[in-house]
Amino acid sequence: MNNYNHIEIDPKELAGKRVLVTGGTKGGMGEAIVKRLTKAGATVITTARTTPDELKNTELFIQADISTVDGTVKIVDYILERFGGVDILVNNVGSSSTPTGGVLKQTDADWQRTFDTNLFAAVRLDRGLIPPMLKQGYGVIIHITSIQRRFPGENTMAYSAAKAALANYSKALATELAPKGIRVNSIAPGFTETKAAERLIERMAQERGCTYDAARQSLMDSLGGIPIGRTARPEEVAEMVAFLVSDRASYIVGAEHTIDGGIVRTL
Template sequence: MNHSLKEMVALVTGGTKGIGKAIADRLSNAGIQVIITARTAPAEVTEGQYFIQSDLAQPESAEIIAAEILEKYGRIDIIVNNAGANLSPGGGFSTLSDEHWNNDWQTNFMSVVRINKALLPVMIDQKSGVIVNISTGAAKLPVWEMTMSYSSAKAALNAYSKALANEVATHGVRVNVVSPGLVETPLMLEFIQNMAQSSSVTQEEAYQSVMEKLNVPLGRMAEPDEVAGIVAYLVSPEAKYITGVNYSVDGGALPTI
């Protein structure tokens, strides 16, 4: 991260907590003007950040966000599509309704497609821009009893990201993916709590069950800032020859290199 990033404008969706907040704060500290979105307004917005309240699962949200950013700042240099969640119950295919599938795909895939579609024309006109789509290790290593519909939506995001990277590279726009594994965020802790309640076990037992299923060699969950670090690198000039790549930040959980 260096002085060349200052005065750039970045959008970080889902930027009020967890991984998104860590990314937004890292970019703000580099001098970038950061716009964050979330369904719920934070108690306090960090200095140097601008908040837009929005539910990205709603199709009209992307155009509204894009219009506000362009009216206020007139440009967009970085998009970090971080907003996403594993919204469906565990238990496998028989527990998942059409509504569960639709919610996961709207939140984790179509929301990204719409944001990029709304803002990419500006990047193409500028002949510069960087997009980082936040996926998950579960897209390559799905856990059927916990992440079936979520994993499928994120797997689609991976394929879409590679195709988009190839399409817009000649316009000076780079697209990459970061795939975290287990990260200690409020959403993850809530997921473990719900898993404990539904399985009638303690939270510690549920935590250990998740760790054992994913077999993390480093033996712990990541901190959000450990994901933010690779995102900060990818949007910087140091990564100007990197596009169409998916980076795993999973403590070694993916069993292939």
């Protein structure tokens, strides 16, 4: 039984902290992270390509395409001008949209777009927001990678390669910045049932003429099964983020934390 809804949250743990979470809308991991860190008292800014209809605080939202140079420049400029920087940066944005059919169907543009979204967006934002962290001698950076970096397939090879590069970059960055007071870690989620995943499962169910639960199980089986017997919830990934950005994790540096219910069976 999952008891994350009953976790006691200290509403002052992150009080005074300025946080940027990329891709924090549309019912995904980013939105769950925004809500969790906000409950801990942080001031959380987020981004998305489109402005959500239910937006309540325009000051804490930046409309930008993070996969482009102009988009990241817009985000960095806004953060520096309005907030003077951030104390915590969560590079959450990631997606795979390469066509099916193997490597011969994937163009240079497909590869570039995948790397722009899943690697270079984080690199550019880090580069723009690290200087204020260095000046204050404190900061936390989290990169959301994926267990797919260990499971490359013909239709996800670009995504898997980009996430593998992000994990490698994250490790190197952690080594460089740790002596300067900035902690860098990464999180590798497994099959997480976000709104986007729910839509995928619903499409599969319709195409196969089966139930939602049967379609979900088929996806789980395609990963070799999930030992814990269920998919992850976005809030569970958010809880890992909340721990890693807090002072409770002050000695954790340069580590990738897998949260996948046991899918990855290698050491």
